[in-house]
Amino acid sequence: MSPxxxxxxxxxxxxxEAEADADPFRQxxxxxxxxxxxxxxxxxxxxxxxxxxxxxxxxxxLLKGVDDRGFVFFTNYESRKARELAETAxxxxxxxxxxxxxxxxxxxxxxxxSAAESDAYWSSRHIESxxxxxxxxxxxxxxxxxxxxxxxxxxxxxxxxxxxxxDWWGGYRVIPDEIEFWQGRSHRLHDRLRYRRQPDGTWRKxxxxx
Numbered sequence: 001m002s003p004x005x006x007x008x009x010x011x012x013x014x015x016x017e018a019e020a021d022a023d024p025f026r027q028x029x030x031x032x033x034x035x036x037x038x039x040x041x042x043x044x045x046x047x048x049x050x051x052x053x054x055x056x057x058x059x060x061x062l063l064k065g066v067d068d069r070g071f072v073f074f075t076n077y078e079s080r081k082a083r084e085l086a087e088t089a090x091x092x093x094x095x096x097x098x099x100x101x102x103x104x105x106x107x108x109x110x111x112x113x114s115a116a117e118s119d120a121y122w123s124s125r126h127i128e129s130x131x132x133x134x135x136x137x138x139x140x141x142x143x144x145x146x147x148x149x150x151x152x153x154x155x156x157x158x159x160x161x162x163x164x165x166x167d168w169w170g171g172y173r174v175i176p177d178e179i180e181f182w183q184g185r186s187h188r189l190h191d192r193l194r195y196r197r198q199p200d201g202t203w204r205k206x207x208x209x210x
Contacts (some may be wrong), residue, residue: 010184015191076138101184108176118170
């Protein structure tokens with residue numbers, strides 16, 4: 001079968017202007033609470049970045065914090081995504097929650113979180129994950145899996161349980177100026193509500209054509 005032959009109907013619940021919260025962060029929290037027990041990776045989000053010349057790249061990362069300041073994830077500050085964020089200071093996020101036929105798209109500026117925030121999250125990570133950070137210079141070429149595992153073992157032997165957060169690893173916050181909620185509906189007449197931040201800090205909510 002060709003991919004064009006795969007079809008299904010979307011039967012999600014309505015997303016109306018009247019029922020959607022006036023604040024997109026509260027609306028996100030409401031949807032996330034509904035989906036967290038249903039999705040294997042509810043915090044997974046596609047992170048899209050681009051070079052200054054407009055060459056895009058995308059990968060999945062994990063949401064590690066959200067409040068009215070924005071959406072937080074952690075990574076290596078020397079990775080490809082970090083280099084592109086340094087060039088443009090903007091990113092897009094996309095949550096895809098198939099169990100409830102929903103998507104959430106977030107566009108905005110990006111800033112590094114404080115060192116204190118990065119330290120707090122670092123200390124909460126599993127010890128193996130902290131060894132892994134020291135073993136892997138993300139996006140660099142590695143000649144083999146054996147080499148990677150040898151670097152991991154070397155980090156474990158060097159640091160034991162006292163593993164410092166390297167200054168080249170920490171968090172980013174995506175500060176949205178636009179958030180869109182997408183709900184799959186029948187006949188491809190999907191519900192799309194877009195929130196756009198206004199100059200006074202309030203949010204304007206609009207329905208978009210599917």
